[in-house]
Amino acid sequence: MRVLLVEDDAMIAQGLQTALRQSGFTVDLMHDGRSAAHALQTSLFDVVLLDLGLPHRDGIDVLRELRKRGDATPVIILTARDEIQQRIAGLDAGADDYIVKPFDLDEVTARMRSVLRRAAGRGDPAIQHGELRLDPVARTVERNGSAVKLSAHEFAVLEALLQRPGAVLSRAQLEDRLYGWDEQIGSNAVEVYIHGLRRKLGSESIRTLRGVGYFVPKK
Secondary structure, eight states: OEEEEEOSOHHHHHHHHHHHHHTTOEEEEEOSHHHHHHHHHHSOOSEEEEESSOSSSOHHHHHHHHHHTTOOOOEEEEEETTOHHHHHHHHHTTOSEEEEESOOHHHHHHHHHHHHHHHHTOSSSSEEETTEEEETTTTEEEETTEEEOOOHHHHHHHHHHHTSTTOOBOHHHHHHHHOOTTSOOOTTHHHHHHHHHHHHHOTTSSEEETTTEEEOOOO
């Protein structure tokens, strides 16, 4: 899951980015509203964690612009306890949820999963696809009821593909979900993870559309 974190407090931002990465998320960090708006125009994210009181451009303006152009990317506002009116303004501007500072990491990740479930129209946190069951909370995968041990990157690739069965994701799109802008990407990293998943889940679990990308077949 690729996350855009927009937070101008360096200590909070660095701590949250590190914690989310350790939990298996790909996190890109912006410290001001202008940079965040540009990132949202040029890259795709699964969820946005957005502070409101930002330098150069207010978070509410960034959110309103995002919704005005029809972008439905889930947005969770990060806000201080006494900013009730800003929380209301953020929700009215199109935010999906808000988190009050100081916050607990488990709450942050739970709310991220919640808005993603709502966006996908799912009630169950786990993704069931034929014989496969992926649980994003426990970060486990089962095949016919038996646990399958995956690396963090294999899990991320499988999660991205299972979120949209039948949709073809290119290597670049999968790389976006695996690596932040400040992380180095191996030239054949995606191919290695796909090979590992096929070895563990079956050769037909992930298909290749030559020259385009990868997909899991619809059931």
